[in-house]
Amino acid sequence: MNGAGRPEISAALHVHNRLSKPQRRDRGLAIYLDVSGSVNEYLPKILGILKSLRKEITTIFQFSNKVVETSFETLLKGSIQTTFGTDFNCIAQSILERGFDKAVIITDGYASMSDGLKEQLKKHGLVTLTIVFDDAQSCDDFAQLGEVFQLADVCG
Numbered sequence: 001m002n003g004a005g006r007p008e009i010s011a012a013l014h015v016h017n018r019l020s021k022p023q024r025r026d027r028g029l030a031i032y033l034d035v036s037g038s039v040n041e042y043l044p045k046i047l048g049i050l051k052s053l054r055k056e057i058t059t060i061f062q063f064s065n066k067v068v069e070t071s072f073e074t075l076l077k078g079s080i081q082t083t084f085g086t087d088f089n090c091i092a093q094s095i096l097e098r099g100f101d102k103a104v105i106i107t108d109g110y111a112s113m114s115d116g117l118k119e120q121l122k123k124h125g126l127v128t129l130t131i132v133f134d135d136a137q138s139c140d141d142f143a144q145l146g147e148v149f150q151l152a153d154v155c156g
Helices: 037-051 072-076 089-098 115-124 151-155
Strands: 029-034 059-063 067-071 102-107 127-132 146-150
Touching (some): 029 037, 037 072, 059 072, 089 115
Parallel strands (some): 127 146
Antiparallel strands (some): 059 067
16 A cells, blocks of 8 residues: 555566577587598507597598498497598588588598589588698698698697
């Protein structure tokens, strides 16, 4: 009651100001490991690096002239499926088909990718981390999409 003998009316006003943020869906991280013929001597060192990430890595994609999905455990047991050649087009097609937005590519860099697939990956928003070995200084096809490091720099 107020001083005039009338009941007090209390109105609660709730305003919900909802800001909509653009949702960026995480499309996942892919690891593509070069298993072409020139890679064999580097595989133990590479697997040693990947072994430290064992809990986070469930699947790795092996590539030569085709991409083969394999479990990390299978790869650690030495199961390699290779055509002995190397082709980056198969990686690009795999990434686009699966919708990944991040990829780690581990390669000797001795391959190339078509300009059309490079453009599709750029439009797709792919970000890569490329680790090169076997005296490769860069990997031009993937340098346009992210950082390129030497295996020796990653291993220390």
